[in-house]
Amino acid sequence: MSLLLTGIAELTTNDPARAERHTDPGDALLGIVRDAAVVVSAGGVVEWVGPAADAPDADERRDLGGRAVVPGFVDSHTHLVFAGDRSAEFAARMTGTPYDGGGIAVSVAATRGATDDELRRLVGHRVAEMRAQGTTTVEIKSGYGLTLDDELRSLRVAREVTPHTTFLGAHVVPPEFASRRSDYVDLVTGPMLAAVTTAGLAESIDVFCEPRSSHAFDGEESRAVLEAGRAAGLALRVHGNQLGHGPGVQLACELGARSVDHCTYLEPTDVEALVAARGTTVATLLPGVEFSTRSPYPDARALLDAGVDVALASDCNPGTCYSSSIPFAIALAVREMGMTPAEALHAATAASARSLGLERRVAPGLPAELAVLEAPSHLHLAYRAGVPIARALELRAPVGG
Ligand SMILES: N=CN[C@@H](CCC(=O)O)C(=O)O
Numbered sequence: 001m002s003l004l005l006t007g008i009a010e011l012t013t014n015d016p017a018r019a020e021r022h023t024d025p026g027d028a029l030l031g032i033v034r035d036a037a038v039v040v041s042a043g044g045v046v047e048w049v050g051p052a053a054d055a056p057d058a059d060e061r062r063d064l065g066g067r068a069v070v071p072g073f074v075d076s077h078t079h080l081v082f083a084g085d086r087s088a089e090f091a092a093r094m095t096g097t098p099y100d101g102g103g104i105a106v107s108v109a110a111t112r113g114a115t116d117d118e119l120r121r122l123v124g125h126r127v128a129e130m131r132a133q134g135t136t137t138v139e140i141k142s143g144y145g146l147t148l149d150d151e152l153r154s155l156r157v158a159r160e161v162t163p164h165t166t167f168l169g170a171h172v173v174p175p176e177f178a179s180r181r182s183d184y185v186d187l188v189t190g191p192m193l194a195a196v197t198t199a200g201l202a203e204s205i206d207v208f209c210e211p212r213s214s215h216a217f218d219g220e221e222s223r224a225v226l227e228a229g230r231a232a233g234l235a236l237r238v239h240g241n242q243l244g245h246g247p248g249v250q251l252a253c254e255l256g257a258r259s260v261d262h263c264t265y266l267e268p269t270d271v272e273a274l275v276a277a278r279g280t281t282v283a284t285l286l287p288g289v290e291f292s293t294r295s296p297y298p299d300a301r302a303l304l305d306a307g308v309d310v311a312l313a314s315d316c317n318p319g320t321c322y323s324s325s326i327p328f329a330i331a332l333a334v335r336e337m338g339m340t341p342a343e344a345l346h347a348a349t350a351a352s353a354r355s356l357g358l359e360r361r362v363a364p365g366l367p368a369e370l371a372v373l374e375a376p377s378h379l380h381l382a383y384r385a386g387v388p389i390a391r392a393l394e395l396r397a398p399v400g401g
Pocket residue numbers: 079101103104107208239242289315317318319320321
C-alpha cells in the first residue's frame with residue numbers, strides 16, 4: 001500500500017537539485033519545498049516528492065496538519081553501550097573540576113559488571129529516546145568493555161539496533177594494562193581487531209587520540225590502531241583535538257578517515273588539513289560535549305567559511321554528554337558556534353550521513369527516513385530549544401496525538 005503524506009507546510013529535502021529555485025541560501029541548502037507532499041511505497045521507499053498541488057494518487061493518505069518534515073537525524077557519534085552513572089562527575093565539572101577522560105574507567109567497570117540483558121535494555125531505551133526526538137539513524141561505538149569479550153559483546157548488542165557500529169577498543173588504556181600500554185595497543189590491533197572483524201561486528205574503527213600526557217592514545221599509538229583497522233577493511237573515525245591541540249585531526253586527514261570528531265582545539269594548520277580533506281573527511285562537531293564539560297565551543301562558522309565539511313552529532317555517552325538529543329545539538333550549534341539553522345540541520349542530516357557513507361535526502365528511490373516537527377518550519381528546532389518538537393515519523397502510525 002503506497003502512502004501519500006500531505007499537509008507538509010515545509011519539507012526539507014537536502015536535494016541540491018531543488019536549490020536553484022531559492023534565493024534564500026538556507027532554503028537552497030536544504031532544498032526546501034513548501035506546501036509539499038511525499039509518496040512512500042509499501043516498502044518504505046520515497047516514490048515522489050513535490051508540491052502538494054501536483055501530487056499523484058496513492059492507496060492511503062495522511063494529512064500532517066501543517067507540520068514541517070525534515071530528513072531523519074543521523075546521529076553519527078554515540079557511545080550507547082554502557083552501564084552505571086556518572087552524574088556526580090558532571091556535577092563536579094559544573095563547579096570547576098576539569099574533564100580529563102579519567103572517568104571512562106568508572107563506566108568500564110560498570111559495563112563489565114552488567115549482564116548482556118541489562119546492556120540490551122539500556123541501549124534499547126536510549127535508542128527509543130533518540131527516535132522520540134527525531135533520530136532515525138545511529139552510529140554506536142564500543143569502548144566501555146576493553147577486554148576482548150566485553151568489546152565483542154558491546155558490539156553485538158549495538159549490532160542488534162544498528163548496522164553502523166564502531167570498534168573503539170582504543171578508548172583508553174584499561175587499568176590492568178596501566179604499566180603496559182604497548183601490550184594493550186598490541187591487543188587492540190591484534191586479537192581484538194581480528195575477533196571483531198571475523199565476527200563481522202564493526203563497520204568502522206575509532207581511536208581517542210590526544211597528546212601523550214592524557215588518558216587517551218598519542219599520535220603514534222593512534223596511527224597503529226587506524227592502520228590496523230584500515231588493513232582489516234574498516235572505515236576510520238577519530239576522536240581528535242578534544243582535550244587540547246593533539247595530532248588527531250592531522251592523522252585523520254592524512255589517513256583518509258571518514259570523520260574526525262570533537263575538533264574543539266584547532267590550529268590553523270588543522271583547519272588547512274580539513275579543507276584539503278574536504279569530500280573525504282568530515283569534521284563532526286559535538287557541542288553537547290562543550291556544554292557538559294564547560295569547554296570552549298569550536299568555531300563552526302570559521303570552519304564552514306574555510307570550506308570544511310561540518311557535521312553535528314550528539315556524542316551521547318555517560319561522561320562528557322549524556323544527551324541523546326540532536327535538536328539540543330542544533331540549538332547549541334546555532335547559539336554558540338555561529339551556524340545558521342539551515343547549516344545546523346544540514347550538518348545533522350546530510351553531512352553526518354556522509355560521514356557514515358550514507359545519503360540523507362528526501363528523494364525518489366531513497367528510504368523514507370523522516371522526522372516530523374510540531375512546528376511549521378525547521379527554524380523552530382533552535383528557536384524552541386528544549387521543547388520536544390521533533391520525532392521520527394512512523395509511517396504506519398497516526399501523527400496527530
Ligand atoms: N573522548 C572520549 N570519549 C567520550 C567520552 C567518554 C567518557 O567520558 O565516558 C567522548 O566522546 O567525549
